[in-house]
Amino acid sequence: MNIDLTGKVALVTASTGGIGLAIAKGLAQSGAQVILNGRSEASTHKAKETLASRVPGARLHTAIADLSSASGVDALLSYAADVDILVNNAGIYGPQDFYATDDETWEKYWQTNVMSGVRLARALLPGMVKKGWGRVVFISSESALNIPADMIHYGVTKTAQLSLARGLAKFVAGSGVTVNSVLPGPTLSDGFAAMMKDEMEKTGKSLETLGKEFVMANRPSSVIQRAATVEEVANMVVYVCSTQASATSGASLRVDGGVVDDIV
Ligand code: NAD
Numbered sequence: 001m002n003i004d005l006t007g008k009v010a011l012v013t014a015s016t017g018g019i020g021l022a023i024a025k026g027l028a029q030s031g032a033q034v035i036l037n038g039r040s041e042a043s044t045h046k047a048k049e050t051l052a053s054r055v056p057g058a059r060l061h062t063a064i065a066d067l068s069s070a071s072g073v074d075a076l077l078s079y080a081a082d083v084d085i086l087v088n089n090a091g092i093y094g095p096q097d098f099y100a101t102d103d104e105t106w107e108k109y110w111q112t113n114v115m116s117g118v119r120l121a122r123a124l125l126p127g128m129v130k131k132g133w134g135r136v137v138f139i140s141s142e143s144a145l146n147i148p149a150d151m152i153h154y155g156v157t158k159t160a161q162l163s164l165a166r167g168l169a170k171f172v173a174g175s176g177v178t179v180n181s182v183l184p185g186p187t188l189s190d191g192f193a194a195m196m197k198d199e200m201e202k203t204g205k206s207l208e209t210l211g212k213e214f215v216m217a218n219r220p221s222s223v224i225q226r227a228a229t230v231e232e233v234a235n236m237v238v239y240v241c242s243t244q245a246s247a248t249s250g251a252s253l254r255v256d257g258g259v260v261d262d263i264v
Contacts, residue, residue, distance in 0.1 A: 003242040006031035010241065011083045011124075013037045013067055013076070013116065014090035016047040018189030019139060022230035023087055025051055026238035028058040035061045035080045037090075067116035068108060076120070082127045085241050088117035088161075089139040093191065095150040106153055113157035114164065121168055125177065134177035135241040138165045139233075142185045142219075142256035158183075162252050169250030178249035180240050185256030186215050186227040215257070223258025 005027060015024040016038035028034045028051055036051070038044035044062040051060055063079035066072040067090045091113045096105065117138055128134025140161040147155035162181050169179040186192065188211050193200075196210045203210075211227030236255045239245055254260060 010085035020089040022234035
């Protein structure tokens, strides 16, 4: 299968590192123009330079915006008012005891993980519907289905994304625009590496080894019995953004290594 996104413009939120950067790379390799989003000039510029060296000829743009507020999303839209592909990747996560999670934290997670996608879809879907072609992807998580007891605040936002994506898919039914969710499991991203930093320093173990140990201890139902790479997640996203994926909409697509113990 040859995925060719030449002529398409893609916005990938939070794409200076981790899964977002891998998605941006995959889309650029498929010929799409990619708008990279980060919170600082330095990180976004660095991501652009990294991609430019890895994908010769890539057409890349940068958009500096913090998506944890309505004004931040407005700032992003001033760079990206009309796109063909929107990947809502921005998301924060981290373990926290339920009793210790205050309203402010809940609100921060809701604004960043859910409302950024609501606001961007509301602004960008009309242009896609008008053109009769578009792709919207929400990067949710296996934690949407398999709510971690130590990250309830996170799991709730990831479940909300599934509901949002499914509702939007039906809202634009028959338009040529698809809306889907992709559900990664534990993935060796920059954020995951940051969570493991102390352990890596303490034990001298590699990120891959610690990822595998994390999976075996915390997600023992994993079928692949290791963490995924960011490229493995990006591959699914690039496929669902392709023209070939035109019959997939309103779906929750798992790249969780089989962590969610279900047959569908
Ligand atoms: P990451 O921490 O490696 O990278 C996230 C990027 O988002 C960083 O570059 C960060 O600077 C940026 N960012 C954070 N807050 C932002 C904001 N308010 N505005 C703009 N940018 C912001 O993250 P990741 O692990 O690659 O996760 C990406 C997505 O994948 C998230 O939605 C996450 O919930 C989801 N996910 C990750 C895993 C995993 O194990 N890594 C598993 C399931 C789902």
